[in-house]
Amino acid sequence: MDVWRRSLLAVVCGVAVAGIYAAQPVLEPMGRDLGVPAGHVGWIVATGQFGYLAGLVLLVPLGDVVDRRRLIAVHLAVTAGGMLLTASASAAWAAWAALSGLAVAGAFAVVVQTAVAYTAALSPPDRRGRNIGVVTSGVVVGILGARVVTGALAELWGWRSVYVVLAALSLGLAALVLAVLPPERRSAPSVSYGRVLVSLGGLFGQRPFLGRGLVAFFLFASFGTLWSGLSLPLADAPWHFSDGQIGLFGVAGLAGALGAARAGRWADEGRAAPVTGLALALLVLSWAAIAWLPWSLWLLVAGIVVLDFAVQVVQVSNQHLLTAARPDNSGSVIGGYMIFYALGSALGATATTAVFAAHGWAGSSLLGAGFAACALVVQIADGVRPRSGKVCARRAREGACGAA
Template sequence: MDTMDTRDCRRAENCAPANGRQVFGLSHWMLVVFAITCASSVANIYYAQPLLDTIATTFDIDAARVGLLVTLTQIGYAAGLLFIVPLGDFVNRRKLIVAQALLSAVALAGVGSAPGAPFLFAGMVLVGLLAVVVQVLVALTATLARPEERGRAVGLVTSGVVIGILAARFVAGVLADAGGWRAVYFSSAGLMLLMGLLLAYILPRDIPVASAERYGAVLKSIPALFFREPLLRLRAGLAFLIFASFSTLWTAMVLPLSAAPFHLSHTQIGLFGLAGLAGALAASRAGRLADRGLAERTTGFSLVLLVVSWVAIGFLPHALAVFTIGVVLLDFAVQAVHVTNQSLIFATRPEAHSRLVAGYMVFYSAGSALGAIASTASYARYGWTGVCLTGAAFSLAGLLLWACSYAKTRRRVS
């Protein structure tokens, strides 16, 4: 369906496709653009992770504190989740999405030209703040998709998020080896400018507004959702723990891989992101399992796999191949739980998708921030063994949280 034909439609799923292919109540073209935008935006949060060593050298930041760069970005992201994403329930989402994309380009250019560490840290907070355009797009996908296929649609768009998270390491490595770490952020600024202009062109001008509430009332309703929805509390807790585990690996792994005996370049380290991408993309189909009522089984299996992955990851530096298998398993497990989480929470309150994703993703961001600072601190004090124990502890806590909840539910049903 030509996306421009949707401008006269009140809801995308009510439009019959003029030509081309329609998927899940949204045109295939629009879903692809959403996924690409999500990949481009979320990558901005993760470009720094494989560059921590060279950024630390540029600004004379010690190894124990360089993880703060990732943590501050996640703090900005959490602030955006709380104060920007809820806007999607009651303002024109087309203007909101386009504005975030264009302002992201400005913030990224500021990071690339930062003259000192304070400017760098401030710029990264802004990058994180504006990267929440990803969640506005995910919430919009959930709103426009037909209910019976919402999980599949969210899974497809979320696959763009995972591509961005993992491919960011490779892209950052290639660009940094070619032109230095600043080139990474200047290039990303150009890409976000391009995506902002593309979204301004293709997004319908009359996307329906979900709520007539005022901004203050919308913000106050987010904590209320947590009090009223046990499922949201559980899935947010799982998000906190799985992304703490995820960030523990991806923040710290550049440190041993860039040192003896490997001395890998940024491009070579980025290749591990491509390896993990295979596992994460395979897990993007978890939304279909949720649509079929298999969410709990998918969650339990994935959390067990997450714990096991740290055993393989612990083989670094002795067996790089085994370590790579662990990376693939970890990314598969995290993405499977994440997609399942979102598929379930979006079904609870159709009128509050933006608020649901905002509340849920605050826990994702907090977990990522904790994992980042905990991993570099653990590495500085205890080496790679300390990193693995930290990541495994987060993973095991997630498994125990799910197991206790599942057992409680089974007892209540019986």
């Protein structure tokens, strides 16, 4: 797979996840226009996460039974429809239409998992990891970079323009995918769609899947607490920042996440478990700086950098441990693992706005730190030994690593 095709798939991933997170910097004006009370605006983001959850369960398995290239194009086209529904919401049906559009866009944002599986299928073994790394980098840029672009567009033309632009990009990418990417060449699927769905359920009682999933749940609950709640205090006294200014804080998050580029190498060296524990400790500490938002923007920025660094390190390490433990069904394992991610993000989004309305940013900060502490407790209780990462990494290279 050449650099242009990898880049195209990275952009696909970025645009897809941007549709879920684009609302975060503009929750205040979006909620006001849609008639959503301030204490419930977190549901705007959570709706996309719940749609994403449904897509992980119902849509990701389709990639095992149909051509993924065509599936990627269809997902993007349907995503565009959801974006346009959200952008056109008006009058008495505004909230219902907007939330329905976000749910659709969230469900079909699982094109990310399909794109990663397609990349793995078309990559030679010696370049598979590098190709997947390039493609998944689009997810980080989409989640955090979307905040910057969203804020700028909303300030110029209103929050609805964000979804119009995303819809246009999705349609354009759907056409490019069909024109540029080669179809998959593979034998007829050995299992049915129903069998793949059933196999997902069997993962939830197994190690290391359940432990990694619970860490991801609390990890992204903490992540969602910050990014779904941050626009509310920044738009309020004493700062009164515009949508564009609020979006710029995504640059700090992007810097932190990209700063974790070595996480994959640490995992390859067998240090995934200890590095995960250290990153989760940093996640807890980051909230001590973030809590100073009412008085210091510099401490806030420092806390954001540390938080997003920690989240990215844990995410890469978790996925490395899971795919090393179960190389034969890594697609289903990652799809199931991301269910915890979606639930955690939805919990953080809904809880932070309600807590902020009742207790201010101090309450939201305690909430985020509490979620981070829960993730650290699960990591310690799960008992993943540092040496297990080395064993699985070595056995995975030999093609013989089983369940941990």
